[in-house]
Amino acid sequence: MPDIVVKTEDVVKEYRMGSNVLRALDGINIEIERGEYISLMGPSGSGKSTLFNMIGALDRPTEGQVYIDGQNMSNLSQRQIAAFRCHRVGYIFQSYNLLNVRTAHGNVTLPMIFAGIPDKQRNEKAEKLLDKVGLGDRMYHLPDELSGGQRQRVAIARALANDPSIILADEPTANLDTITGREIIDLIKQLNIEQGVTVISATHDLKMLDVSDRIVDIRDGLVERIRNRDEIEIEIGEVGGHE
Amino acid sequence: MHQHTRIEEQIDLPFLESLRISFQSLKIRFGRSIITTAGITLGIAFLVSVWTNNEIDLALQESGRSSTIANLEETSEQGISTKDIWLIIMSLIVCVVGIANSMLMAVTERFREIGTMKCLGALDGFVVRLFLLESGFQGFAGALIGALIGTLGAVALGLKNYGLDLFFYFPLLPATPEDAPMRIGVLLLILFGCILGMLLAVIGSSFPAWRAAKLPPAEAMRTEV
Numbered sequence: 001m002p003d004i005v006v007k008t009e010d011v012v013k014e015y016r017m018g019s020n021v022l023r024a025l026d027g028i029n030i031e032i033e034r035g036e037y038i039s040l041m042g043p044s045g046s047g048k049s050t051l052f053n054m055i056g057a058l059d060r061p062t063e064g065q066v067y068i069d070g071q072n073m074s075n076l077s078q079r080q081i082a083a084f085r086c087h088r089v090g091y092i093f094q095s096y097n098l099l100n101v102r103t104a105h106g107n108v109t110l111p112m113i114f115a116g117i118p119d120k121q122r123n124e125k126a127e128k129l130l131d132k133v134g135l136g137d138r139m140y141h142l143p144d145e146l147s148g149g150q151r152q153r154v155a156i157a158r159a160l161a162n163d164p165s166i167i168l169a170d171e172p173t174a175n176l177d178t179i180t181g182r183e184i185i186d187l188i189k190q191l192n193i194e195q196g197v198t199v200i201s202a203t204h205d206l207k208m209l210d211v212s213d214r215i216v217d218i219r220d221g222l223v224e225r226i227r228n229r230d231e232i233e234i235e236i237g238e239v240g241g242h243e
Numbered sequence: 244m245h246q247h248t249r250i251e252e253q254i255d256l257p258f259l260e261s262l263r264i265s266f267q268s269l270k271i272r273f274g275r276s277i278i279t280t281a282g283i284t285l286g287i288a289f290l291v292s293v294w295t296n297n298e299i300d301l302a303l304q305e306s307g308r309s310s311t312i313a314n315l316e317e318t319s320e321q322g323i324s325t326k327d328i329w330l331i332i333m334s335l336i337v338c339v340v341g342i343a344n345s346m347l348m349a350v351t352e353r354f355r356e357i358g359t360m361k362c363l364g365a366l367d368g369f370v371v372r373l374f375l376l377e378s379g380f381q382g383f384a385g386a387l388i389g390a391l392i393g394t395l396g397a398v399a400l401g402l403k404n405y406g407l408d409l410f411f412y413f414p415l416l417p418a419t420p421e422d423a424p425m426r427i428g429v430l431l432l433i434l435f436g437c438i439l440g441m442l443l444a445v446i447g448s449s450f451p452a453w454r455a456a457k458l459p460p461a462e463a464m465r466t467e468v
Contacts, residue, residue, distance in 0.1 A: 058362060059461035071250055078367065082253035085460075086364020097359045097464065101271040113264070114364035116254045142271075158363070 004070075005166060005198050006032040006055055011064035013050050013221075024050040026221035027064070032200060034165070037192045037211055040202040042218035048202040049170055051218060055200060056089055056168045057081050068166075086114050090159025090197075092188075094171035096151040098143040104130060104154045105139040111161040122161075129157040133187060149180035156187060167191065169201040173208070185211055253366055261369065265376040275349070276381060282345030283385030284392065286338030287440045291393030293334045295414075295429055297327045299401040302414040339443055346378055346447030350455065351466075357455040358463030367456040374452035378444040386440020390433040 013025040024047045032038050040048040053059040054066050057073055066073045068088065076084065091097075098107050105126050112122035130139050133153040135146075143151055152172060159167055169188060173181030189211040192199045201208060209215065217224040269276050357370050401409040417428040427435065455463050 053459075053461040056362075058464075059459040069250075076250060077252065079252040080250045082361070082364050082366045083251050085362055086253060088250070091362045093464075097355070097362070099356055099359060101268050101356075106267075110360070111363040113256065113260060114253070114369075116256070162364075 002031075003034040004031050005034040005036075005068065006030070006200065007067040008051075008054065009065045009067070011051070011054055011061045011066060013047075013054065013059070014062045024221055025054070025061070028054075028218075028221070028223055030216055030223060030226070032198060034198055035192070035196045036213045037189065037199045038201070039208045039212040039215045040200065040218055041204055041208075041215050042224075043204065046218045047221040048218045050221075052168060052170050052200070052202040056091060057084055058091075082114075086111055087162050088164055088166060090156075090161070090164040090167045092152070092155050092159050092167065092169040092172045094174045096143070096148075096155045096175075098151055098154055098158075100143050103140045103142055104135060104146065104150075104157075107143070107154055108158045108161055111158060115162050125161065126157070129160055130154070132160075133157045147180075148176050149183065152176065152180075152184050153187070156184070156191075160191065164197065166198045166200060169199065169203075171203055171205075172201065173203070173205045178207075181205060182207055253364060255366070256369055261372050261376060265373050265380070268373075269377055269380060279345045279349045280381045280385035280388075283342050283382055283440050283444055284389035286341040286443075287386045287389030287436045288393040288396065289389075290331070290334040290338045290439075291390045291432055291436045292396040293327075293330050293393075294432055295394050295397035296400055297331065298414040298426055298429065298432070299397060299405075299409065300327075301426060302412045303401075303405050303408065305412075338439070342382075342440065342443040343447040346444055347451055349378075350374060350448050350451040354455050354458075354463050354466040357452070358458070358460040358466075361456070361460040361463065367453075370456040371449065371452050374448050375445055378448035379441055382441035382444025383437060385444070386437045387433075389440060390436035393436065394429060394433060 008028050008030050011025050011028040012023070015022045015024055026047075028047075028051055040051060042048045050059070054061050055068075057066075057068075057076075060074070068084070073081070073084075085091075098104075099110065102110065105123075108126035108129055109122045112125065117125070127136075127139065130136060130153075133156050135150060135153050135157070138146060138150060143154065146154065152175075155172075167188065172188065173184055176184060185205075185207055188199055188201070191197050192211075201212075213229050215227045217227070360370055361367075398409070401413075413429070414426065415429050417426060417431060455466075458466075
């Protein structure tokens, strides 16, 4: 039996804008297995980032349920949701979302502070993680002193701080040039393989295709289709041909 | 790796940890903190100077050395003029609005940071506590400086009006209560200014901080200022 880590049941999200109601998600049903690399693809406004927020407990669905590790997220207390965000998930955002007042090292230690990890232990771990993402020599720089790619590396190190079982990446390469974007994708893929982390990434970067196990195409708030790796591989040839 | 099903409860952070984070944040955004603090300083300086000035005038007037005082019309029996009461009330309002506005802006521009902290596992209460601590420090520091500047300003004006007589009749301590309830003396006035500045800063920041902390992180991070 597959080990399902994320499951959504008829997830609907509506946003109220004055008297208008925008239905960003219109009943999403997906299942994601542990250790998978999943890309949520779709044009801007398709609802992929909204779905990303639902899976990461960053927003509440209007209707429907999200299950993580078999646990219904709507039944969790505030404290459990905070613990979930702290321990189970590592978030990576398009705009990095680093705290500008903290150094790279300070950003990586923050989730560990929230987890109650002692000073010495968290400092050592932050150093190890920053080393791993190739920023060993820029640990004590503020985000403003780092390039886009370096900032995203800090965000990746921060996402890994509490050994999460899921990495959620929302357009992690959108603000980066092609080569840097490629490096970031490779780094995330490496974590997926080496540490068995489930990666769920909202993207419209075609470079993400060849590292994904499955691609969930989202359009108008619905799952349009789900493609497996073997189907993807054929299309990569086509994509490559157009580049 | 967390593969177990049960999701545990988030822990509370020790107070010292919050204290450390809020100090760090104030230190690194020093320039911005100074501007917010300056808002508090100005408000309190204005209030304290008007009030102290009034107390000085009354003290000197009672001492019988008030020949140079020009503005004693409408002086009531308690020795405080309607105009001065108005001036004090106005300065209090300016001070309240100014500080509330400074704090509101300072917190609102950090909604994204609040959302991010929540993504990393911060409890709502922790976020609010962080802002209360930061604004409390800022409020106290700004108000203390403001109260001192205000007092010095009033003293300078007093010196100009009364010369060295000022120091013989300086209203350092409260006048007897039946004289006038508003004449609390300069020492208490400085203390009042500090407490008021701190309270206003804390109240001014706690509302937006609480509102931001209650928002789902996705929404807090979407907020544009």
